[in-house]
Structure formats: structure tokens, C-alpha cells
Amino acid sequence: MTDPSSTAAPALTRDDVAHLAHLARLELTDTELDLYLDQLTVILDSVAAVTEVAAADIVPTTHAVPLTNVSRADVLRPGLSRDAALAGAPAAEDGQFRVPQILGEEQ
């Protein structure tokens, strides 16, 4: 990725888009990469306007309404049954989700 300290809004490259798609676990075709590079460049140019007014002394707002963390009483209550939880799975076996290999051969 381009050095963020060089300019306020560095130009996005095709490799950047491919890298971001990889980080997001999102397979893109070459056509999509070209299209999104063009479109994201235009969008980023537009949204960069936020930096014009975001002075250092402004407190960021994460939620519009003040929130406090909520906890519930530590009491047992029914959850989803195993069958219900597995019913929508792409693959299940022996009452468990069946997933592709997670670790590499050498691990």
C-alpha cells in the first residue's frame, strides 16, 4: 500500500484494491478490479472532504445516542437447539459444522 504520510489522499492503485479484497476475503475478477479501482478513486476523492473540517479538538461520535454496556443476569435460558443451529449450514456432520481445512499441511 502507498505510504500514508506522503499526501492526504494518495492515489489508489490496482494492487491496493487487490490487497484490500484479499484482506476482506473477497475474490474479484480482473474486470472487477479495474471497475472498482475507477469507481473507488472517484468515491474516495469525494469522501475525503471530511478531512477539511475534522479539527483535532473535536471529539469523535461513535454512536448518536449515549450507550452504556448492558449485561444480563447470569441465569440459564434456552438457546438454539443443535439441530436448529446446523439446519442452515452448507455442510454438517455428526452434529457439527463441517468446514474446509483451516491449517496448512505443515501446521
Added chain:
Amino acid sequence: MTAAGATPDLPADLTRASAADLAAGIAGGTVSAVEVAQAHLDRIAAVDPGDRGVHAFLHVSGDLALEQAAAVDAARAAGRTAASPLAGVPLALKDIVVQQGAPATAGSRILEGWMPPYDATVTTRLLEAGVVILGKTNLDEFAMGSSTENSAYGPSRNPWDLDRIPGGSGGGSAAALAAFEAPLAIGTDTGGSIRQPAAVTGTVGAKPTYGGVSRYGVIALASSLDQVGPCARTVLDTALLHEVIAGHDPRDSTSIPEPVPSVVDAVHRGRADGVAGMRIGVVRELGGEGYQPGVLDSFRAAVAALEAAGAEIVEVSCPHFRYGLAAYYLILPSECSSNLARFDAMRYGLRVEPAAGQPVSAETVMSATRGAGFGAEVKRRIILGTYALSAGYYDAYYGSAQKVRTLIKGDFDQAFGAAGGGAGCDVLVSPASPVTAFRLGEKVDDPLAMYLNDLATIPGSLAGIPAMSVPSGLAADTGLPVGLQIMAPALGEAAMYRVASAFETLYVAEHGSTVPLSVPELVVNP
């Protein structure tokens, strides 16, 4: 309109009746809930055949709906009082709210055929109130869009002109109302997905205060913005539905533990007392460039009508609103890129194997599945969000956007507050959508042009305040509906509904009927 308790004269075509009148008719024995449900199912079959016609529905739950209606009739026959003021009334549920027994897609291929294993709190409350759920309505994929053209299942069409968009993301719910397929609908609003569809279809839609309605069982888009809300053809029906679905839910940690504002009372007050003595602010920045002349004319006429009815009109300036769109299109993609990480092809939904020759691992399967299962707008926003949250860019983009959010909240505080030179407004008004319904395909290749549809609705979303759209009439330049947006301070829904109700009353007095009842007869070619 009928007084409480009296049995109304229902129209011969039950689908043209209001929810309030249908409920009174069912409670009074004039008509059964099953007859009402069947009339609406017949209407859906006539105007919504498959993906032709209006295409408001992705799934019609005919059997479930008739069962729910029969239960309402049985309860009445057994002498029990109605479960709610909407018992027996049919409703269209946006397909991002889960209901057991009906597939939930969120408009995405990645969830095609998924049957949710539980009910959303909103669904539970509707069913407990005796509301009859007709089916699931179309939307832009994961609620990302302003036209329903981002739905993986094809767009819905505007009943005012089938070549035009019904708005989005909740275009299916709005189209169902405007096409008389249902008198009530549920929407969700992240940046305008209830209000903009309401505006362009000439219906009513309200986004409650953030946290006003539980989001348990609602597929998440942007968690600091998402809110569920009621949609209908009249302000009273919208308020009745609001009171059914709103209120604290311990299963949603953002749910506000406060009593629900009395919005039905506020509607009656708006009818009886109008807006006399209310202070209504016109937001200078929500008009002018980017707004269609016919929309601005209709808006100005609405403001003049409110002034003539005794409201004090003041112009207010909200200088930071011009940064709202930019902030929104950083905050939303950031949050959605995180929320949509749950679609990993392991626990539910689609699973696609990588292309031949590639290793098969959890990672490559996830990547191939998301590449095949997500549509273009979802991919764009995931990449944009991943970028905005990445090291080195977080402060410049996401951090700055959150500061803009503070500035926009400050603008609203000035407009609503009386202290420190504030304008002291009870509500603020603006057009809800800058344009009337545009043609299908017109903006689909230009994401930035599409984003501009949310220009007027985004500031209220970023501030978490309640806001609604009520029809202000038809634009002189296109002959299509225009929405009047009414915004109120957090938990100030009563003032918002009072103004909406007063305006609707003024409109009916002048024009003889509400906007939805003046829609041209829908012709669907077989």
C-alpha cells in the same frame, strides 16, 4: 375516518382501506381477518406475478398468513378482546427482518434459500399483536442502495410508473403499500431506506430514534446507524404500527430503556389542534443545488400550508450537513465491511468451492463464496470500508468521519435547542428525497450519483434522531410523488407525528384524498 369504537364503512375493495379501518372492521365483525388477508393475497397475485409487475415481494407466505388471520378470527369468536389496535391487519415484512417459516435473503445470493431458526423481536411483537405477515419484501442487497436495483433478485417497480424505481433500500415495502398489496409494512433505515422509498412512492415511512425499535433478528448493515421503522399509507396507520413494534428489548444492547413516545395520541392531536403555536425550522442546506425544481415547489407549498395553519416558520442553518454524505459513505462501509465478515461460508448460506487448481481451505472457500455471493455494490462498500479502517488511513477517514458526526449533531442541537442562541425549533423540515422517482437503469452505473439520493436523509441518520417522510403532493414537473421530511430531537417522535398528521389533514382538506389514494390504476400485463 371513523371514531374509536365505531364500525367503519369499508370500501368494496378491502385493499384500499386503511389499517385502522380494517382493524375496526375486524373487531366489529364487519369483515373477517381471513377475508382481509385473502383480499390482499389476491391483489398480490394480480399485480405481483413472479418477478413481473411490481415485484414488491420476494416471498409470499400465503398459508402462514391465512393461519395467523384464522387465529385472530378464532380469538374474536371466543370472545377475547383484540390483541392490539392492528389485530388482523396484513403487513409486508422487509426481507432483512427474520421470521421463522419464511426464507430470509436480505436481497443477496449469499443467503438464497436460508431459513432463519428464530424470530426477530419485531416479528414476535407483530405476531403477538395479531398482525398478519403476508410475506417478505424486496430490497437492495443487505439494504445497500436507493432503488432496489442492487437486489440479487431483480428490482421492484414503482406503482406510479412501472418503468421507475420505488426507492431503496426498502423499495419492496414501499411499493407494496403504494400498489395496495398491504396496508402496513416494515422497513429499516440506515441512511434513508425508509424515508426515500416513502417519498418516491407517495407513502408514509418513519425512522424512529436510534434504539427505539429492537434490531434483534435484523440482519446488520451499519450498527451505529441501523433502525427499524413503520411504513403505511396514512400517518395514523404508521403511528399505530410504531407503537406495536417500538420499546425496550433486553436482547438488543442499543435498545433504549425508556417508554415509547405516545405517537398515536400525537396523531389525534395533529388532527384536532393542527400545528398552531409550533416552531418549524426549514433547513437552508437541504435545498437548492441537486434538488429537482418540482420537489422544491412541492416542499415550499407544504411549508406555506403549515404556516397558514398557524405554525411559526424559521429558517435555520446547519453548515456541516454538506459533509454528511462524505462522512456517511465512510462510516457505513467501515461498519458494513466488519458486519459482513460473518458471511464466511461455514455456518449458513452459500458455499462455493475455489476454482480448479486452487487449494481448498477455509480461506479460499470463504473468498470464492463471497466473490460469487455478493453483488457489485456490496463488494464496493466492503473494499471501501476495509480501506477506511486500515492502518494509516483510519484516522484520516473513519476518525474524521466520526468527528463530522459530532459537528452534525451540534447543528441539530443548535436548531432544536433554545439555549445559547439556538433556534428552538420543535421540528425541522426538508424534502425527503432530492428528486422524484427516476427511471430504472438511469443511475445504476454511477455509484456516486446513486449516493446523492440520500442527501436529505443522512444528517438525521448520523445524529440518530427520529425522522419521517409524509407525501407533500405531486411534483408539477414529473407528476410523481414528493415526500416532506419531518425531523425531531431524539425521542421527540410525538412532535414529528403531530406535524405529519396535521399536514396530512390539511392536504386532504385541500385535495379531497390522501396522495396514495390518487395513484393511477395499475395495469400489469400478463
